[in-house]
Amino acid sequence: MSKNLVIVESPAKAKTIEGYLGKDFTVKSSYGHIRDLAKGNGSIDIDKGFEPNYIISEDKKQLVKDLQKAAKKAEVVWLATDEDREGEAISWHLYETLNLTEENTRRIVFSEITKSAILKSIEHPRKVDIDLVNAQQARRILDRLVGFDLSPVLWKKIKPGLSAGRVQSVAVRIIVDREREIMAFNSEAAFRVVGEFKASGLPVKAVLNKRFKSEEEARLFLEESAQATHAVTSVETKPASRKPAAPFTTSTLQQEASRKLGFSVLKTMRVAQTLYEAGHITYMRTDSTNLSDLALEHAENVIGELYGTQYQERRQYTGKKAKGAQEAHEAIRPSVMANKDVPGERDAVRLYDLIWKRTVASQMANAKLQNTTAIINVSARPEVFTAKGQVIEFDGFLKLYLEGNDDEGEEQDKDRLPAMAVDQLMDRDRIVATERFSKHPPRYTEASLVKNLEELGIGRPSTYAPTISTVQNRGYVEKKDHDGTPRDYRVLELEKTTVSDRTDTENTGVERSKLFPTDIGMVVNDFLVKHFEQIMDFNFTADVEAKFDIIAQGQLDWRQMLKDFYQGFKLNVTDTQENAERASGERVLGDHPEKGKTILVRIGRYGPIAQIGGADDEEKEFASLLPDQKLETITLEEAIDLFKLPRKLGEFEDKVVVAAIGRFGPYVRYDGKFVSLKKDSDDDPYTITLERAIELVKAKIEADAKALIKVFEEDDTVRILEGRYGPYIKAGKKNVTIPKTEDAQAIDWARAQELIEEHAKKPPRARGRKKS
DNA sequence: CAGTGAGCGAGCTTCCGCTTGACTT
Numbered sequence: 001m002s003k004n005l006v007i008v009e010s011p012a013k014a015k016t017i018e019g020y021l022g023k024d025f026t027v028k029s030s031y032g033h034i035r036d037l038a039k040g041n042g043s044i045d046i047d048k049g050f051e052p053n054y055i056i057s058e059d060k061k062q063l064v065k066d067l068q069k070a071a072k073k074a075e076v077v078w079l080a081t082d083e084d085r086e087g088e089a090i091s092w093h094l095y096e097t098l099n100l101t102e103e104n105t106r107r108i109v110f111s112e113i114t115k116s117a118i119l120k121s122i123e124h125p126r127k128v129d130i131d132l133v134n135a136q137q138a139r140r141i142l143d144r145l146v147g148f149d150l151s152p153v154l155w156k157k158i159k160p161g162l163s164a165g166r167v168q169s170v171a172v173r174i175i176v177d178r179e180r181e182i183m184a185f186n187s188e189a190a191f192r193v194v195g196e197f198k199a200s201g202l203p204v205k206a207v208l209n210k211r212f213k214s215e216e217e218a219r220l221f222l223e224e225s226a227q228a229t230h231a232v233t234s235v236e237t238k239p240a241s242r243k244p245a246a247p248f249t250t251s252t253l254q255q256e257a258s259r260k261l262g263f264s265v266l267k268t269m270r271v272a273q274t275l276y277e278a279g280h281i282t283y284m285r286t287d288s289t290n291l292s293d294l295a296l297e298h299a300e301n302v303i304g305e306l307y308g309t310q311y312q313e314r315r316q317y318t319g320k321k322a323k324g325a326q327e328a329h330e331a332i333r334p335s336v337m338a339n340k341d342v343p344g345e346r347d348a349v350r351l352y353d354l355i356w357k358r359t360v361a362s363q364m365a366n367a368k369l370q371n372t373t374a375i376i377n378v379s380a381r382p383e384v385f386t387a388k389g390q391v392i393e394f395d396g397f398l399k400l401y402l403e404g405n406d407d408e409g410e411e412q413d414k415d416r417l418p419a420m421a422v423d424q425l426m427d428r429d430r431i432v433a434t435e436r437f438s439k440h441p442p443r444y445t446e447a448s449l450v451k452n453l454e455e456l457g458i459g460r461p462s463t464y465a466p467t468i469s470t471v472q473n474r475g476y477v478e479k480k481d482h483d484g485t486p487r488d489y490r491v492l493e494l495e496k497t498t499v500s501d502r503t504d505t506e507n508t509g510v511e512r513s514k515l516f517p518t519d520i521g522m523v524v525n526d527f528l529v530k531h532f533e534q535i536m537d538f539n540f541t542a543d544v545e546a547k548f549d550i551i552a553q554g555q556l557d558w559r560q561m562l563k564d565f566y567q568g569f570k571l572n573v574t575d576t577q578e579n580a581e582r583a584s585g586e587r588v589l590g591d592h593p594e595k596g597k598t599i600l601v602r603i604g605r606y607g608p609i610a611q612i613g614g615a616d617d618e619e620k621e622f623a624s625l626l627p628d629q630k631l632e633t634i635t636l637e638e639a640i641d642l643f644k645l646p647r648k649l650g651e652f653e654d655k656v657v658v659a660a661i662g663r664f665g666p667y668v669r670y671d672g673k674f675v676s677l678k679k680d681s682d683d684d685p686y687t688i689t690l691e692r693a694i695e696l697v698k699a700k701i702e703a704d705a706k707a708l709i710k711v712f713e714e715d716d717t718v719r720i721l722e723g724r725y726g727p728y729i730k731a732g733k734k735n736v737t738i739p740k741t742e743d744a745q746a747i748d749w750a751r752a753q754e755l756i757e758e759h760a761k762k763p764p765r766a767r768g769r770k771k772s
Numbered sequence: 773c774a775g776t777g778a779g780c781g782a783g784c785t786t787c788c789g790c791t792t793g794a795c796t797t
Contacts, residue, residue, distance in 0.1 A: 009790065009791060010790095010791065010792085011791085011792075012792095029791080029792090030790085030791075031790085031791045031792060031793095032789080032790035032791025032792080033789070033790045033791075034790095034791095036789090036790095037787095059792095059793095060791095081790090082790085085789095086789060086790055087790080089789095089790090090790065090791095136789095139788080139789085140787095140788075140789080142787095142788095143787050143788045143789085144786095144787055144788080145787085146787070146788095147786060147787025147788075148786055148787060149786095149787095150786085150787085151785075151786035151787075152785085152786075154786090155784095155785070155786085160784080160785065161784085161785050161786085162785085162786080163785080163786050163787075164786080164787085165786080165787045165788070166787075166788075167787085167788065167789095168787085168788090273792085277792095285790090285791095459788085459789090460788085460789060460790090462788095462789055462790060462791080463788065463789060463790095466788090466789090467788090604776090604777045605776075605777050606776060606777065607777095609777060611777080620777085620778085622776085622777050623777095624776090624777090646775085658775095660774080660775090661774090662773085662774035662775090665774090667774065669774080669775090674773080674774055676774090737797090
């Protein structure tokens with residue numbers, strides 16, 4: 001055993017560092033935090049100055065034993081956890097649990113994994129910084145207090161099992177606020193006018209500086225333009241330059257992978273993890289854009305070789321640090337800059353390519369451009385056309401990489417403009433006025449939500465992806481596509497001297513993989529905003545972070561900080577527990593035309609429902625809202641329709657046939673069998689006839705019979721069926737796959753029982769919807 | 773896997789931030 005034990009957080013890092021340090025050093029990993037607050041309510045003793053009760057996490061017990069053993073044998077233990085608040089706390093927990101002493105312990109830090117940085121850190125050890133540790137304790141305890149005090153309020157006032165927290169609740173608020181903005185948005189139409197001209201035979205497109213509110217105005221403009229002349233009144237050329245984007249942080253990597261590769265944030269992190277473990281990239285959870293000197297040098301060499309020295313421009317992106325950034329690591333970059341690509345799966349290859357290009361481009365020269373603006377007048381009118389052109393004089397970094405953007409606006413490509421001189425007359429080809437509608441602000445993607453959270457300083461690189469999953473798993477937010485609706489728009493066109501018009505159709509409001517708040521998400525959000533303004537404020541995290549920083553500087557006692565916060569917060573919680581009304585998102589829509597009772601919608605035990613009959617009515621009827629219906633927008637008519645189902649169609653061989661809409665869409669039910677109505681068919685549960693339903697049922701029975709391989713005499717609820725993934729045993733509601741090596745036909749009762757038992761022993765698979 | 777929705781009360785849920793496995797479909 002070697003004399004020195006070095007402990008880092010990540011095992012991949014441990015492997016790399018071991019290679020740099022030689023045989024006198026053993027490097028081990030803590031796999032992140034090793035201790036945390038105990039589970040239940042006894043984890044913080046508030047009366048004793050918020051005394052925390054830490055326990056070793058269940059899955060870390062063996063690891064801690066191993067580390068204790070190694071520490072005992074070593075002469076010196078080097079705590080080399082990350083150089084940030086959490087890293088300092090991990091070192092402290094290690095110090096405490098491994099029974100280390102000041103004499104045999106050194107705390108070292110390095111923010112890049114290069115040999116020189118690590119050797120340098122060994123020469124400059126320090127002690128564990130207890131002030132920084134205290135800042136982390138305050139952070140940890142505050143989060144527990146907020147989460148575990150708020151959540152039970154929701155269980156009581158809204159629904160059991162709900163959750164709230166400093167980070168997740170604000171994330172939901174961002175989504176809900178945007179949805180309300182969209183609901184309140186009124187689209188306005190205006191005619192956008194584009195002129196197509198020719199200058200010395202070359203085409204020029206120009207946009208009018210005015211949009212017309214009405215078709216009449218647009219038509220008048222075109223009619224008056226018919227006889228008008230068009231002359232250039234000014235041409236201006238200005239030099240411009242563009243600079244490359246900074247190297248990737250976790251947040252910007254997630255955004256670019258979403259825009260350019262269509263990855264979810266979870267997928268980006270999973271793929272990045274494999275690249276990291278394979279040694280292809282540096283650490284993927286970082287808030288820093290820094291590159292090591294070594295990386296800068298190598299990038300410069302690569303650029304010189306590939307493109308020439310005029311493309312090199314060494315730079316460090318220190319300017320705009322994200323709020324609350326702690327910069328414990330480098331930016332995400334290729335480990336070896338010279339590797340233009342790496343072997344591996346398609347997604348890994350594509351993500352690496354993105355990282356390589358972004359990193360290299362960040363060290364390339366600015367692009368130099370010439371922007372030209374030409375103004376073209378209309379002799380008969382005061383409005384003018386503007387033509388914009390762009391010439392790239394020197395492409396610089398654009399040769400390699402251009403950052404994507406989230407705007408869905410109609411940016412037109414800017415090309416080179418033909419030579420034009422002032423007073424030159426233009427030939428007019430045509431002028432087109434197109435009706436355009438203003439667009440509501442876009443819904444968030446996972447990645448654009450992360451961007452927003454990062455700007456607010458909420459959450460950390462390691463939690464962006466899990467937070468996005470949490471708010472979806474809790475049912476507050478769902479990721480969906482929005483199909484869009486067709487909309488007519490008018491087009492007026494002046495060609496030669498005649499103005500023609502037509503109506504075209506466009507699909508409006510198409511959105512893919514966007515985040516929508518659910519009804520329960522909105523009700524919970526509104527409740528929290530109403531009663532816990534402080535926590536729900538977008539600046540809450542920034543405010544407490546400022547206090548954590550003061551604690552870290554040794555200027556504020558962490559227990560005092562918690563006391564100051566908790567006094568008011570606790571009062572707020574008890575007051576809400578006792579006095580706030582239950583929140584159900586109830587909305588009265590009106591009266592039922594025949595029954596005279598009120599119809600309302602609200603959150604029920606299993607989700608949003610419509611209800612006939614108010615609180616005073618003895619008899620009530622209930623119906624679930626359909627998946628695309630929302631409490632806030634459903635109309636009285638739509639609610640009344642919900643009660644038309646389930647529809648009894650009639651009887652077939654003495655058994656009823658019913659049509660309805662269930663969790664998986666519209667269906668017909670007969671004799672315990674469910675037949676789904678295909679989405680793109682003409683079958684509709686409101687109108688389907690008994691005859692058609694029977695036809696579908698018969699087809700289903702036939703298909704089932706075909707899939708049936710065997711029924712056991714011993715118990716006819718146990719059958720062997722042919723399914724999508726091959727043959728399987730169906731025992732009641734349980735499905736058991738048959739191993740591919742076995743002949744389904746030959747399985748007897750005894751073997752079937754064996755397979756079922758084996759299946760029962762296996763741990764239940766994690767289902768996405770259920771809590772883990 | 774498709775039918776529920778009162779109120780009672782058992783016993784449960786819940787936070788954020790560090791890390792990687794070992795599980796199937």
